[in-house]
Amino acid sequence: MSGPRRQPGPRGPGGLRVIPARRHGQERLYVCRPDGHNVAWYDREAARVHLLSEDAREDVLDALGSFLTGPVAVGPPPVPTPAELARLSLHPDDDLAPNRPGEALLIALDREPGPAHRLRPDPRRRALGAEQAVGDALDRLDGAGWRTLHSVVLPGGDRIHHLAIGPGGLLAVLAVHARKQRVRVSDPLVALGRGAPAPLLRLARSLADRASYALTAEVCPVLALTAPAELRITVPPRAVRILRDEEIEGLARSGGLLKPAEVEALYATARDRNTWGRV
The missing domain is CATH 3.40.1350 (Trna Endonuclease; Chain: A, domain 1)
Known part of the structure; x- marks a missing residue:
C-alpha cells in the first residue's frame, strides 16, 4: 500500500517517532515504532489521539507532548449509542x-x-x-x-x-x-x-x-x-x-x-x- 509522504521526526519514549503527514486532505501526526508500524495518530482538526494499542498510551502521549495544544480526546472513537447505530x-x-x-x-x-x-x-x-x-x-x-x-x-x-x-x-x-x-x-x-x-x-x-x-x-x-x-x-x-x-x-x-x-x-x-x- 502506498502511504503518505513522511518526514522523519524526533524519537520519543520507547523509540517512538512522530511523523507529520497529510492524508486524504487531512493533516495528521503519525506515531511509529522503530520498525515503521503505526501505533497511533493525532488528528489535529478533531483534537483526538487515535490509539491502535492501549498498552502504548503513555509512551504515545509522551512522544506527542510538544505537539498537543489544549485538551484532546484519547482512544478509539466513542462507541455509538443504539440510536446512532x-x-x-x-x-x-x-x-x-x-x-x-x-x-x-x-x-x-x-x-x-x-x-x-x-x-x-x-x-x-x-x-x-x-x-x-x-x-x-x-x-x-x-x-x-x-x-x-x-x-x-x-x-x-x-x-x-x-x-x-x-x-x-x-x-x-x-x-x-x-x-x-x-x-x-x-x-x-x-x-x-x-x-x-x-x-x-x-x-x-x-x-x-x-x-x-x-x-x-x-x-x-x-x-x-x-x-x-x-x-x-x-x-x-x-x-x-x-x-x-x-x-x-x-x-x-x-x-x-x-x-x-x-x-x-x-x-x-x-x-x-x-x-x-x-x-
Whole structure:
C-alpha cells in the first residue's frame, strides 16, 4: 500500500517517532515504532489521539507532548449509542454483510468459468474451497458473540478474506488451501508442498495494517490453513497467528478485549463498503 509522504521526526519514549503527514486532505501526526508500524495518530482538526494499542498510551502521549495544544480526546472513537447505530442503515450496494465466504471468487468463476478441458483443477476453486471452509467455521462463532464479514475488497485489488470481530478482538483472516500438503513457515515465507515459498505472512500483516487504519482499532493478522498434512514452523512468525481450520472454533473461548457494544459498533463501521475506499 502506498502511504503518505513522511518526514522523519524526533524519537520519543520507547523509540517512538512522530511523523507529520497529510492524508486524504487531512493533516495528521503519525506515531511509529522503530520498525515503521503505526501505533497511533493525532488528528489535529478533531483534537483526538487515535490509539491502535492501549498498552502504548503513555509512551504515545509522551512522544506527542510538544505537539498537543489544549485538551484532546484519547482512544478509539466513542462507541455509538443504539440510536446512532440505528441510523447506520446502508444502501444494499454498500452493505458488505450479505457477502458469502469467497464472494469475489464466486463472482469471478461465474463470469469466467474457465475451459472445461482443463487438465488440472482451477486454482481459483481450491482457493474458494479454503475461503468457504474458514468462513463457515467463523460464522459458527456467531453464538459466542462474534461477527464476521467475508471478502472485503480493498483499493488496488487486495482482499481481506474474512474480518472477524468478537470478544477476542479483531482478526483479519487470510485463508490458504493446504489440504494434504506439508506446510513450512519461515517468516515471512510460507511453502505449501513442493511449491515455491511465498511471502504470505507479509501479506497477512499488510492486510491487518490496512484494516487497523480503516477501523481505528488494533487488528490481528491470522493465517488460516485448511486441512494441512503437516505444519512446521522454523522461524516463529512476528505478530501473526497461524491456525488450522479445525482450531478456529477455539476462538469462542477467547475474550476480554471487546465488549458487546464495541463489537457491534465496529461491525457497523466495517460492513460499510465506503469504510474501505481509502486504505
